[in-house]
């Protein structure tokens with residue numbers, strides 16, 4: 001018997017400058033959860049890409065615009081963002097909010113509507129790592145609030161948020177509860 005259900009596509013945006021850092025560990029678990037229910041996962045390490053800051057030229061908002069005026073790696077990322085059914089956004093807390101790397105691509109999503117129809121018809125999972133013991137004192141709540149406001153504005157669904165305290169690279173491996181929550185979130189995202 002053939003299974004005609006389209007495979008769920010997940011795009012993971014790794015927003016830490018640290019490769020395999022703590023937010024990456026959470027994203028890895030979300031991805032594993034999504035894969036366990038049949039999703040295809042692609043990950044992008046943003047730090048390694050050429051993503052310039054939005055220039056506020058507004059050219060992407062003009063009716064006859066063909067897209068973002070900045071010709072950098074975002075031109076390859078826009079179609080991937082459109083094609084994915086879900087996004088996983090992984091970020092450390094840097095100075096009480098999401099990382100600069102994460103904010104760079106998020107700002108550039110202003111142009112996304114020029115690359116496909118219904119560009120924010122997505123399910124979104126968010127993974128956050130921070131060094132302080134407390135999610136309020138750390139600023140993780142500011143990052144969560146920024147994502148909530150952004151995705152409410154564009155009408156995207158936040159399926160879930162996982163967050164945990166971990167300072168040194170790899171510390172997140174010790175937090176079994178949040179790793180388990182991340183895996184479950186991946187299953188929910190793609191299930």
Ligand SMILES: Cc1cc2nc3c(=O)[nH]c(=O)nc-3n(C[C@H](O)[C@H](O)[C@H](O)COP(=O)(O)O)c2cc1C
Pocket residue numbers: 016017018020021022023024091092093094095096097129130131132133137138139166167168169170
């Ligand atoms: C520049 C910088 C700023 C940071 N700012 C904060 C902060 O405001 N609050 C906090 O709790 N941790 C802060 N941290 C600690 C990181 O959030 C923590 O090490 C986290 O595990 C990093 O995740 P990653 O491994 O995914 O990069 C900061 C770290 C760096 C390098």
